[in-house]
Amino acid sequence: MDPIDLPQRIRSADLLLQKTEHLVLASEAALREAEERAEQAQLEMVRYQKLAAQNQVSQELADTRTSDARAAKDKVSEAQAGLDAVRHDYQRMQEDIKALDVQLSELTLRSPASGIISARNLEPGSVVGAGIAVLNLIEPQSLWVQVRIDQAASGAIEPGQPAKIELRHQAGQLLGANVIRLEMLADSLTEERLVDIAFDEIPKNISIGMLANATIFLPAVERAEWLPAAAIVYQKGQAGVWLIEQGKAVFAAVETGTKTLDGKVQVLSGISDQDEVITYAARPLQPGSKVKPQAKAIHHD
Secondary structure, three states: OOOOOHHHHHHHHHHHHHHHHHHHHHHHHHHHHHHHHHHHHHHHHHHHHHHHHOOOOOHHHHHHHHHHHHHHHHHHHHHHHHHHHHHHHHHHHHHHHHHHHHHHHOOOOOOOOOOEEEEEOOOOOOOOOOOOOOEEEEOHHHOEEEEEEEHHHOOOOOOOOEEEEEEHHHOOOEEEEEEEEEOOOOEOOOOEEEEEEEEOOOOOOOOOOOOEEEEEOOOOOOOOEEEEHHHOEEEOOEEEEEEEEOOEEEEEEOEEEEEOOOOEEEEEEOOOOOOOEOOOOOOOOOOOOEOOOOOEOOEEO
């Protein structure tokens, strides 16, 4: 971005810093001179006090040397204060230059990652407001597939589970992958949950926005009781099955679990091994419909 007069301000601050550095050197020299004069005045004061005690000089002259020594000591304090003030100015100028350097560095757009620029949102000469994206960047090594899973079937999905991805333009070729995250925001209209699946190895010739199918492999279930998916029916939003009892159809609500790709549905509760389940009916059934006793019981696997 255009720095306007910022480089000139930095140059001016740097020159002022150099001047302040010279003032520090001058103040240090003045302090050394004041200390030497104070030391000499102290020696003179002691010598004249001894001479006055021996009546070799007047007491008035000895008092004058004492006053000179006190004044020289005050000059040392004054020189020290002046040096401290100049040093503080020098430190302040250093911090001012650092602040200006930071402002100048922020005018250069730096990408947080290596990637490919996919879009330029503003043209040269445009005014950029705070929080406006100037460029869109794609990091090829962090691509993932976002799939939509029915909310009712997404409860067993967790990050880290293995998966397979099939790109639409490479039908039949399954790519290794794994679940990296479950999005916090779901689609309330379609009642779907968004799941992000990352490639084990980014394939070649891939583009943003391509369509893909994904299969997530859930943990194996030991000794699962299951029925064909065609046997599951819904009555007033409740999942269930049709049972044969005394030659008539009876609806029994069930709780289902995992569904497999080959059409199996895990049954968690609602029926037992002795129940006869209707897996296929030529016409829609109603409670009390007469049926022939050609049924299959619940399966174990």
